Amino acid sequence: MSKLNETDIQGFVLRGYNMPFARYLFLHFEDAGRAATFIHRLMREVTTGQRWDAGKPPSTVNVAFTHRGLSALELPDATLLSFPVEFQQGMKKRAAILGDTGRNSPDSWDELWRDDRVHAWLGVNASSPEALNARCADMLNVMRETNGAILLDAQDAASLVVNGVSTTKEHFGYTDGFGNPDYLGVERSSQPGQGKLTQNGAWAPLATGELLLGYADEAGELPVAPVPHILASNGTFMVYRKLHQNLATFRAYLDEHAALYAGGKEKLAAKFIGRWRDGTPIELSPDTQDQSITQDPARSTNFTFAADPAGTRCPMGAHVRRVNPRDAFGFDGKLINRRRITRRGLPYGTWTPEDQPVNDNEERGVIFIALNANISRQFEFVQQQWINYGNDARLGNEKDMLMGNHTGHGRFFVQGDTTPTNPPFVCSDLPNFVELRGGDYFFLPSITALGMIGMGLVDPR
Amino acid sequence: MPNQNGKVYGLTILSPIIDDEKATPSHDLQIRNYLAKLPTDERSPFALAPATHLARLVVMDDVIYVGMPACEEHLKSKYLIFESNCDGNLTSYLTGLATSIPQHLDAIWSHCVGYPGAANLQAFLDYMKSCQIETTFFFAAVNDKSVPETLRALQTQHAVADFIANHQGAEPALLQSDFNQLLADLKAMPVQKPGAMAPDRDIKTGGRNE
Numbered sequence: 001m002s003k004l005n006e007t008d009i010q011g012f013v014l015r016g017y018n019m020p021f022a023r024y025l026f027l028h029f030e031d032a033g034r035a036a037t038f039i040h041r042l043m044r045e046v047t048t049g050q051r052w053d054a055g056k057p058p059s060t061v062n063v064a065f066t067h068r069g070l071s072a073l074e075l076p077d078a079t080l081l082s083f084p085v086e087f088q089q090g091m092k093k094r095a096a097i098l099g100d101t102g103r104n105s106p107d108s109w110d111e112l113w114r115d116d117r118v119h120a121w122l123g124v125n126a127s128s129p130e131a132l133n134a135r136c137a138d139m140l141n142v143m144r145e146t147n148g149a150i151l152l153d154a155q156d157a158a159s160l161v162v163n164g165v166s167t168t169k170e171h172f173g174y175t176d177g178f179g180n181p182d183y184l185g186v187e188r189s190s191q192p193g194q195g196k197l198t199q200n201g202a203w204a205p206l207a208t209g210e211l212l213l214g215y216a217d218e219a220g221e222l223p224v225a226p227v228p229h230i231l232a233s234n235g236t237f238m239v240y241r242k243l244h245q246n247l248a249t250f251r252a253y254l255d256e257h258a259a260l261y262a263g264g265k266e267k268l269a270a271k272f273i274g275r276w277r278d279g280t281p282i283e284l285s286p287d288t289q290d291q292s293i294t295q296d297p298a299r300s301t302n303f304t305f306a307a308d309p310a311g312t313r314c315p316m317g318a319h320v321r322r323v324n325p326r327d328a329f330g331f332d333g334k335l336i337n338r339r340r341i342t343r344r345g346l347p348y349g350t351w352t353p354e355d356q357p358v359n360d361n362e363e364r365g366v367i368f369i370a371l372n373a374n375i376s377r378q379f380e381f382v383q384q385q386w387i388n389y390g391n392d393a394r395l396g397n398e399k400d401m402l403m404g405n406h407t408g409h410g411r412f413f414v415q416g417d418t419t420p421t422n423p424p425f426v427c428s429d430l431p432n433f434v435e436l437r438g439g440d441y442f443f444l445p446s447i448t449a450l451g452m453i454g455m456g457l458v459d460p461r
Numbered sequence: 462m463p464n465q466n467g468k469v470y471g472l473t474i475l476s477p478i479i480d481d482e483k484a485t486p487s488h489d490l491q492i493r494n495y496l497a498k499l500p501t502d503e504r505s506p507f508a509l510a511p512a513t514h515l516a517r518l519v520v521m522d523d524v525i526y527v528g529m530p531a532c533e534e535h536l537k538s539k540y541l542i543f544e545s546n547c548d549g550n551l552t553s554y555l556t557g558l559a560t561s562i563p564q565h566l567d568a569i570w571s572h573c574v575g576y577p578g579a580a581n582l583q584a585f586l587d588y589m590k591s592c593q594i595e596t597t598f599f600f601a602a603v604n605d606k607s608v609p610e611t612l613r614a615l616q617t618q619h620a621v622a623d624f625i626a627n628h629q630g631a632e633p634a635l636l637q638s639d640f641n642q643l644l645a646d647l648k649a650m651p652v653q654k655p656g657a658m659a660p661d662r663d664i665k666t667g668g669r670n671e
Contacts, residue, residue: 260630411626428626 004185004208006049008447009234012062012344013211013371014049014186016177017125019060020159020166021132022346024240024367025122025139026112027149032074033456035119038148039063039073040454045142048447051187058131061139062123063450064238064442066090069119073453078460082226083443086376087237091440092116097380099388099405104436110242112153113438120149121240121442155242157346157367162353168279170347171245171364172402172433173269173354175279175294178301179324181340184208185215193301196340197326197333203302210373211342212236218337223373226443227460231453234446239341239370239379241439243403246360247352250433261414263421271414271425272401274318281320286313286422304333311415312422316393322386322400329392339386341378345369365437375441399430406430464596467605469514470551471596474543474589476573478520488572489520489539495568496520501656508656510561512548514603514611518569519544541573546601548608551593552586559585612652620647 006014029035047060065073067088071080086094092106092113100106106114122139126132136154143149159166168177182188182195182205195205196218209217213225214233225232258265266289270276274283279294283303293299305321305328308314314321316328324340327333349364372378385391388405390398399405401412410430416423445453452458464471479488486494496518499505507513519542526534547554558566563579570576577584603611624643628636 411622424625426622426626426629 002185003187004049004212005234006051006187009049009212010062010444010447011047011049011060012123012125013236013342013444015188016180016344017060019056019125019127020346021126021129022157022367023124023126023132023136024155024157025124025136026118026152026154027069027120027122027143028117028152029069029072029119029149031148032072034146034148035073036148036454036456038143038146039450041142041146041148043447043450043454045138046447046450056127058128059124059126059135061135062444064121064123064444066118066120066440066442068116070443070453072119075453075458076460079226079228079231079458082460084224084237084374084376086380087441087443090116091239091241094380094441098383099399100436102405102407103432104405106438109436109438113242113440117152118440121238155348155367157348160347160351162351169277169351170366171247171349171351172250173277174273174275175277176366177343178275178279179320180342181206181210183211186211189297191297191301193303193326196337197304199332201304206337206340210338210340210378211371213373217373228458231445231449231458233448235449236371236373236444237375238442238444239368239372239375239439240442241368242348242365242437243368244363244365244435244437246431246433246435247358247362247364248360249431251354251358253427253431253433257425257427261425262423263425267421268414268425271315271318272412274314274320281314282318283308283314306330312417315412315414317390317395317398317401317412319400319402322393323382325386325393339378339381341370341372341382343368343370365434368439371444401427401430402433404430404432406432408432463598464551466599466601468548468607469601469603469605470545470547470549470554471599471601472543472545472547472551472554473594473596474592475594476541476543476570476576476592477537478539478541479572479574480538489522492541492569492572493520499565503654503657505656506562506565507545508654511557512554512608513655514546514548514601514608516543516545516547518542538574541569544596546599546603551590555586555589556582608655609652612655616650616653617647620650 011017042063045061047057047062067080067083067090091098095101095106112118124132124135124139126135140151143151160169160171161167162169168175170176180194182190184205185208186205190205192203195203198204207218208215209221209223213223213235214229215222217223254265254269258268261268266277270282275281276285276289278289278291279300280290281293281300281303283305284293284299304326305314321328325336329335345367347364347366349362352358370379386393387400387403390396398412399410404410408429408431412427412430414425414427416425478492481488502508507516521536521540521542523536523539526532559579559582566579571578575588577588579585606614620643624640628639631639
């Protein structure tokens, strides 16, 4: 296919901006007319997918809506009812399907997400705190001038600064952000391991319709999308989840079990996730971290699991093997091509070095943002089947070591071999290392669709 | 053999449901009502009767043809569909059902045309076999083991997994004595009942996961 129309697609969809600071503003609309005026005014602010030939701007703005928000904007009923059911319901009502129960259940979410008042997400990314504050002040001005939206709450997020350097690490110490897929038509420096496997072992971009509405997906079908077509086309769906990290629990658990594990603490940490904490895939380098791999785009994501069917290098239940199984299920990886998601988002809270005391109640975690054309088929499937269940990985009822909703009963097997430093090992009584504090499903429209919404021109006929 | 996948038999039975406009509620509704109330744990009829890996009972009202050229087609009657992945040959399996759960079979199939009752075994076998259709292609996720073998394997797997988790780093002498004890315990342990060990998994099925 030819290149996508980057001027019509929000930049947040096509690229991770790679900016270290972000603030996510959550808005409420009180009056449909004034809200539409606000959105119309906002259009000149919204960052598109156009290339930055003149250099990176200091900040970006993107916008997305909950179904409740689109309803508050008084889109026609015929349009509102044509959205996929899971988006109409919102994430809270999907709790049972997602396994968001117990400590992850909506009852324990932050107040913002318990109240059902979030109508829109305004994502501001910036290269410096000054640029972030300035752009957010601009946004508040637009809201005030048009009287079109109320700010309910704001969530700050930022790259973790470790030893004075801005990193792509998260609080448990793992380097994050390797695995985003490539899509047909998206101009991006692509690297092997990021699309789909082909029969000859090479990697190819996924169908555009796995990311964007209005294009054929991996099954050759158009994703389920609202009417009119032009409202949906070049848009996508966004999953927003505030994932709290119980850092004290994680560190204590790792220390306690590393004392029993002959491979050592860092290797055990690497087995949990499938990458050493510096990001080296253990599938490629089972015994040591290797910066020459993580720094090399031709290698850092270029691996498969077929040669490791018993999980002796990368455990069957390791996080990266669960959520992106590549060829682990056979059939040249075809079984996973309709389950891929694109991740955005950043950590929140400040980095605490390992030698400093921490407690679980401190505000820290990851703002998980996933983009996909079909929330139910992509994000929800991964969450339900690959995070909170183990059958596809031949692991019965076991859940993802780090992300699973274990409630203290989980178990994680580290497969091993006869090497003294790679013995089989069992981690039992898994606590919840990560807890959900809220979030929702959003529709992230194209520039054309924003214009239609802003001008009250959405016509389903 | 089209009804056989390794050791597992794939049974498909279609029984026409009695169409009697005087019956209140109608026979299909009476079947639905009975099926809806059946337990799914170890009290399930298919847990009480031997040799069932997985069974499914469905009331099929109609199959409507939609396509080109436009035409309207219907089934001649409503059908009760019985699908089962089971051990053994067809006669022994059906005999096991007739002797273990005749009351359930009669309560369900008495609403079907020509059902003779489970008490007359030969008539019951003849009836069920006459309603059978070829399963052709099916998938039985049971590793080609019988129901007792599968239950025993699961029990062993759980026990061994617990043992390993509880003995990491244990002294060799203790490990050996405890392991010998585990083997003895496992040998003495009765095989658990079918349907009894499904763990709670807080996942809601029936979600719209294509």
